[in-house]
Amino acid sequence: MIKVRTDGLENAYEDIRPLFFEFEVLEDVRLGYIVGSVALEGNSNWKYHSVSSEGNDYFDVDSTNGDIMTKSKLDYELVHDVILEIIASKSGQHSNVERSISVYVRIVDVNDNRPEFAENTTWMVIKENSAIGTFIGQVSAEDKDSGDYGTIDYALVSAPSAVRIDQKSGIITVAGSIDREKESVYHFKVRATDVGGLSSEIEVLLFVADKNDNVPRFELESYSTEIPENVNVGTKLLTLNVVDEDSDYDFSFEIDRRGNERRLFAIDQDGIVYVAAPLDREYNAKHSLRIIVTDQKPPHKVFSASTTLSVIVTDVNDNAPKFTSPSTFFVFEEVPLGTLVGIVNAVDADFGNNAQLQYRVLPASHPEAIFIVDPVFGYIQVNGRLDREKRSVYHLTIDATDRGSPSLTSSTNITIVLLDIDDNESILNEVYYGKIAENSPIGQHVVHVTFEDVDEVENSAKIFAIESGDPDNDFRISTRSGLIVVNKHLDAEYRSVYNLSISMRCSVDSKKQFTRVQIEVIDVNDERPRFKEGDHLVFAVAENLRGPYPIVLGSTIAEDRDQDQNGTISYAIVQVSLYI
Template identity: 25%
Template sequence: MGNNSNGLGMTKTIGYRDWRWQALWWHHFFLLWSTINAQTRYSITEELKQGSVVGNLAKDLGLGLSEIFDRKLRVASEAGEQYFSVDAGKGELVVNDRIDREALCGQSASCVLTLQVVIDKPLQLHRVEVEIQDINDNSPRFPSQEITLQIAESTAAGARFPLEIAQDLDVGVNSVRSYTLSKDDFFSLKIKDVSGGRKVPELVLSKSLDREQKPFHQLQLTAIDGGNPVKSGTSQLTITVLDINDNFPVFEKNVYKVSISENSVEGASILKLTAKDTDEGPNGEIEYSFGTHTPDIVLSVFDIDSLTGEIRLIGKLDFETNAYYEIDISARDKGTPRMEGHCMVHIEVLDVNDNAPNIFLTSQPNSVPEDAPSGTVVALISARDLDSGNNGKVTLQLPKGSPFNLKPSFSDNYALVTGGVLDRESFSEYNIEITAADLGSPSLSTKKTINVNITDVNDNRPVFSQSTYAVYLKENGIPGSILYSVSASDTDSGENAKISYSILDSKVQDVSVSSYVYINSDNGSIYSMHSFDYEKLKVFQIQVQAKDQGSPSLSSNTTVHVFILDQNDNAPAVIYPSSAALGSLSHQRMPRSAKAGHLVTKVTAVDADSGHNAWISYKLAEATDASLFTVNLYTGEVRTKRAASEQDDSSQRLLIEIKDDGEPVQSATVTVSILLEDGLHEPILDLRHKVAEPSRKTGRITLYLILSLASVSVLSLVTFLILAVKCMRNSTSSGSCCTTRTDCDNYKNPNRNLQIQLNSDGPIKYVEVLGGDMMSQSQSFRSCMSPMSEYSDFTLIKPSSTTDFKEVISVLDASLPDSTWTFESQQVSSG
């Protein structure tokens, strides 16, 4: 009894407490209900423009326009998205943002957005519902473009097989309304209405199947909606005839969509699929796999767990290779025969800027001639970036200062053109570095070097290594020997730089220069045609031309000055006493009373050579009485060493040897016969005043000789005086005798000089009159005074060709002692 009493008391206590809590709840409910007025409902279609009017909210709530501000009317959406707002000026509820019914309510038949309108002072809460009505903006679409069915051949006619329902995001009349099936003898289509007004297509077996006759059936299923205009979608239906296992696995969805970034790591989980089979045992056990015709590229990137249906990433994604994957997933049971269901997984790959731009040569670079005008196209270039959006937009740049430009063409194609003056001799080729950068963040860039060759144009003349050449050549050389090799270079290339040498025609002593020398056209070596004689030709010029083989060819000239160097190839020639007039023996007379140092005669000789080769020395080789006579080494004067005596033989014979200073030494001899006579008081050689009269014939000969010598002497003296006067008038210094010939002997050359050289060689006086400049031929006249003439008679000895002796003697006769002879020259310019 006690226990029961205790139990009853506890029950009562608990019931009392529940009643108190219920009373408190109802109190709060009625308190809240007192602040809520009747709700308002509006109806609009989806996809209205922003600002479209839904309804007059102020009027429907019984509020004046002023109350909207005073009572602080607020609108909030239970969905969280603010699709609507209140126009405070008009009190209207307007659309604030785009409304997509399918995104808000999916396939729900009713789509209502609930708004909460809160008003202060006093606090009131109004519930406003906005019904979103559908429009036909979506087409029906089957989950997969291909539907595969397996039907046992034992299935009786009339059997029905549900097909995949086409998905139409629209609802109501705009949703799928009917299906059609292509004509087939074995199958027909029935439409089954299910709850919610949906229609499910069912494949009806019209007559029994025979797998052996036709194991496969291909049908086309079409879904049509009820919108205006009508929209439709199709799917290919493949029916495989089986023998058993009449239930196949079914996925929760027919189509799965997922997005993944291309830089996702390997092993990332993408999606987990689930399929169910109403069969039991092995017929209900499901294995997941990719479809039979899944491409290898999908198999290399994705993998599916056969037991769990989880799809994982096993390879690297590349948006640029495949931005979208559509994978057929198969769920197969383990029955006999095995049944399977299918779904489609759509994987969208999201791009990241992971590809640098690529530069392609649409055409290989052309060689460009160095004289190509600006704007000449060198190469065609294109740039590509496998990324998308700004990640795939490319800009190209060239280095600053490049003589090339990039000219845009179309669609990321460019032309590389010349933009400045080209010079192959400065740059024979260009390595042009092109930089391509995309507009991604961060930006990626690529560089490519293009090699452009500059071809040569014959725009440079050959240039000699020297402007002029000076060649010193010994006389009496071997004909055919090389004189000199000139060299020219051409900065062009190929045929434009291939040089041939030639000698321009000119005259040397009225003879073509080609008679003296010839040139090797390939290497510029100049060879002599014959031996040269210094005494006939001292200097000449060769004009050499270097010509390239370009088109048109270019050429340049240089001058080779050839100076002939003297060799000792001439023996001294005796000019007094004259062997031609008196025979090989010269007869002289002297008084027996002559004292020591008496000048008996003077032997004079000249040497056609020059310099040391022309220095003459005299030596007494033999004598009847060597103690009586002596010969001066340099002047050739024959004098007595002692006074003659009565015992001396009246006939004395002297053999005088004359040598030059060359190498080898050249020599000549002369024999002088001296008669010692008593009573001879006057000089034996004063033939003009006193003439011996041994006979009339000898007197006549002597007279003729005197007249000839006098005539020549007078003529020489007059010539010397005239030249001396001209020299005195035109000379600028008293120490030299130079006159500039401006118009003499039919020469108009302002650079020709007249040079007079007066030398004293013992008792023999001679003067040299020289004319010409360094680069032109001139005439030299040497006059020698007779050793026995007291009136400075002149004898004209030889003409010779010479050049400016200041240069030639400095080369040929640098060792000539100053005490031996003096050469003075001063060139006076003719203003």
């Protein structure tokens, strides 16, 4: 709609009438659009032209009819109104007549501009687990239109339920759960719409900042690896991979000192476990390590996890056998072939084949092969005739070799001493005599049985025994020395002579030799005479008995068990008592 107000003169004098026109025109009219006319009435001879002004850039005036037309595109957002100065002129009878016309053109706004964002894409950041209502960010669009046409409403397009936007301010806030482990980036748009329905959109990238709310975990609950004991320090064992659903982590690894007291193993911050000190399987063949990982460092919230790593140290043949058996053995001469002399034993600190040993007699040390050794058990056995009278000592070198690759060997020197056996006759004296008083104490020496033997003195320590003649064991003989001593209290009155048969042999299985021993028990006056009738004798006699005197009243007999003079008895009356 165009409003035209024409103010002309009220009277008929054209030369003094002030002219003022006011028009309104929509900003979106076409070029050449007639805004209005400033034609003067009553005479068509007027000519119109505009005086130089800024309005000339937008409008032209028709020189013949005074129509004002658009010259260029109007834009309310650039120019709200324009003032034109127009001169109307005509030729008179005597001179030219000019009139000045002022024209005010008001440009009316039209909703011809969409809301515009400063950029096509924007990004924002929000921490996960933020509370509902937490401010995320704000979008803002501009609309060059004025009035209601410049009023903008905001709305979300294809947005998650976890966010909302204020319709008027464009402030975006948290509306639900934000979990980075479920969604790390949200893609959505915000639409800005003016009252006239024109709109534009901006793409929003909402990045979810991680919060340390998840515990790290190792890929496996436990790990196991094998490594030879001679591995170089610094050798990598394996890499422990850790999974953490959080993104903002700073892993730190450590090995618990329990199980790693000697600090044989270490771990770097990339989770690589490596050998930190020389290993020795013989000291420890299996190491159980507890490895701990933390995902942050204080003062941040810290979560940790642990796993176990079993390190099996495999054996390397790095230990030679060590002999633990004695170096000297003894064996009797003349023992049969195959007789066990002794056992050589060696130990190997290695494991498996590296610790399995084989024994052998070094041929150069014992070419006659009188002795052999079992290669597995180390038994030393007789392999030929042993005669001490020809050779009494043998010296051998025995090797122990393990089955490692390469194998290791140790040697030991042993000595075998032959023991003499009684293979020569012992000569006993034919008869031994001894005397002993019957009151002699127990242990009193009686007689010493001796012999002659051409064998080694050590082997002449024979075994003596009383074979017969002493059923009550009144005597005993030393089994080694042949000394006979009193074993019980003797009684010459009970037995005064013993005839003993004595045997001697070199060993349990050897032949016995015999001799005789006669022992006389000498009597000691140790028995009192005893009356056969007892301690009281009673004799009856008639009174007034007449002689001749002495008259025999009766008799008594006493006995003494002692022998010879010790058993001779004499009688005497020592006291007389008369009874009526």
